[in-house]
Amino acid sequence: MNILIAEDEKSVRMMLKAALRKTKLKPIIACDGREAWDILCARDDIRLVLTDWMMPEMDGLSLVKKIRERKSEKYTYIIMLTALATRHNMLDGFAAGADDYVSKPFHISELLVRIRAGERVLKLEDALSEKNEELTNLNKKLVGLARVDALSQIGNRLAFNEEMEKRQAEAARYNRGYAIIMCDIDRFKQYNDTYGHPVGDKLIRLIATTLKEQLRSTDQVFRYGGEEFAVVLPEQDIEGATVVAEKIRAAVEGKQIEHKGSDTDTLTLSLGVAAWQNYGAQERNQTPEQAQEQECEPEQSEDVIKRADNALYEAKQSGRNRVCNA
Numbered sequence: 568m569n570i571l572i573a574e575d576e577k578s579v580r581m582m583l584k585a586a587l588r589k590t591k592l593k594p595i596i597a598c599d600g601r602e603a604w605d606i607l608c609a610r611d612d613i614r615l616v617l618t619d620w621m622m623p624e625m626d627g628l629s630l631v632k633k634i635r636e637r638k639s640e641k642y643t644y645i646i647m648l649t650a651l652a653t654r655h656n657m658l659d660g661f662a663a664g665a666d667d668y669v670s671k672p673f674h675i676s677e678l679l680v681r682i683r684a685g686e687r688v689l690k691l692e693d694a695l696s697e698k699n700e701e702l703t704n705l706n707k708k709l710v711g712l713a714r715v716d717a718l719s720q721i722g723n724r725l726a727f728n729e730e731m732e733k734r735q736a737e738a739a740r741y742n743r744g745y746a747i748i749m750c751d752i753d754r755f756k757q758y759n760d761t762y763g764h765p766v767g768d769k770l771i772r773l774i775a776t777t778l779k780e781q782l783r784s785t786d787q788v789f790r791y792g793g794e795e796f797a798v799v800l801p802e803q804d805i806e807g808a809t810v811v812a813e814k815i816r817a818a819v820e821g822k823q824i825e826h827k828g829s830d831t832d833t834l835t836l837s838l839g840v841a842a843w844q845n846y847g848a849q850e851r852n853q854t855p856e857q858a859q860e861q862e863c864e865p866e867q868s869e870d871v872i873k874r875a876d877n878a879l880y881e882a883k884q885s886g887r888n889r890v891c892n893a
């Protein structure tokens with residue numbers, strides 16, 4: 568470990584250097600506070616500072632203050648050397664951020680003990696920040712995991728809700744509309760009953776992959792519930808979204824997945840589509856700003872979801888394997 572020594576008296580510098588020879592510390596010498604500060608600014612491998620109080624150019628107190636003011640990731644441990652004349656000022660030194668002090672003239676053994684205490688503090692600090700970093704990384708991982716559906720490896724309901732919040736905020740603010748597609752596997756319960764749950768799980772994964780294949784890079788697919796998926800399509804109107812939904816429906820049908828429990832022996836999807844509406848503005852032929860002035864509330868995301876759900880229900884009621892839009 569390096570130790571920066573700031574001391575203007577040559578004889579004291581020599582003594583300190585000699586004392587440190589008994590340790591594994593590597594002394595770096597500065598003849599005043601200014602030089603010490605320049606060295607600290609130029610390199611980032613100095614954690615331990617031993618500084619005299621009274622020095623030309625910049626005194627020890629100013630040096631301590633400057634060290635504490637800088638933005639440094641790692642802690643710097645500072646020991647001040649104080650002559651009798653400055654000892655009664657030591658409170659100022661601690662207030663400025665010094666960790667310890669040694670009186671001048673000093674006993675080498677006392678100085679070494681205090682330096683060792685500083686090294687211990689730095690080691691503990693390093694261990695703590697390492698643990699902290701581990702925790703931060705783990706936390707980041709957890710935040711991600713909490714939003715991924717374990718079975719299908721696509722976004723889960725929480726991720727969907729967050730995406731909808733973003734879309735809704737953009738829509739309300741910039742009139743950037745969005746559409747959603749609710750997709751539900753037809754007769755999934757019968758599928759599970761016929762083929763067993765492990766095969767049912769595999770099917771969920773296959774449908775998730777198939778959905779992803781049909782989307783633009785800006786669109787996102789989520790597992791909404793058991794056998795229900797939700798697709799969010801930014802800046803897409805109802806016509807465009809209906810085309811995408813039809814593509815998805817055809818892609819799943821095209822896979823020709825056997826489903827003995829269904830009407831057609833083939834596994835299919837039903838889909839409901841809805842696009843966000845800027846109610847007031849559209850009806851009155853207004854810009855979003857004009858609508859806002861007259862306090863015409865734009866449609867809320869819950870209502871878009873509800874309309875897509877209703878459309879999905881209609882698709883189911885009218886015979887499944889089809890797309891209905893709201």
Ligand SMILES: [Mg+2]
Nearest residue numbers: 575619621622
């Ligand atoms: Mg001095």
